[in-house]
Amino acid sequence: MAHRIDGRKLGRKHSPRLALYANLIVSVLRYEKVKTTEAKAKEIRPQVERMITLAKRGDLAARRMVVAELPNEPLVIRKLFDEIAPKYAERTSGYTRITHLGNRNGDRAPIVQIELL
Numbered sequence: 001m002a003h004r005i006d007g008r009k010l011g012r013k014h015s016p017r018l019a020l021y022a023n024l025i026v027s028v029l030r031y032e033k034v035k036t037t038e039a040k041a042k043e044i045r046p047q048v049e050r051m052i053t054l055a056k057r058g059d060l061a062a063r064r065m066v067v068a069e070l071p072n073e074p075l076v077i078r079k080l081f082d083e084i085a086p087k088y089a090e091r092t093s094g095y096t097r098i099t100h101l102g103n104r105n106g107d108r109a110p111i112v113q114i115e116l117l
Contacts, residue, residue, distance in 0.1 A: 008043050021047060022070060028096070029076050029084065033115035041098050041114040048114075052095045055085035084116065 010017055024044045027034045029051065034041075051069065054062040058081065066077055088095050094117070101111045 008039050010039060010043070025051065026070060026073050026076050028114055028116065029080055033113055035101065035111060035113050037104075038098070038100070038110040038112045041112045045096050045098065045114065048116075049093065049095050051080060052084060052088055053093070055080045056088060058085065088117075 010020070012020065020040070021044055024034065024036060024040060025048055028044065028048050047069075051066055054066050063077070063081065066080065070077060097115050097117055099113045099115070101113055103109065104111050
């Protein structure tokens, strides 16, 4: 029985999957929109929204929690705290949108665009 199994494996082992998530989160925060598969977008959406919620708090503990998740991205962290978080100050949640773009030609995987609102 597969009780309390959460998340998608995406055909990867644990460490490469976490690296993929971190890279996609950084890309969404840096470029504010990314084209990817539907499964990957649905998997990183809660993590991106959690980062924005932490940045809205704006205190030192929140900044350290974001740095722990994205340790080698000081420019993205600065953008998150200085530009993105103030933009969503009045919003309580729902910072991202997933838009379906069709299917990929090679394997017919559903391609979506995840973007910040």
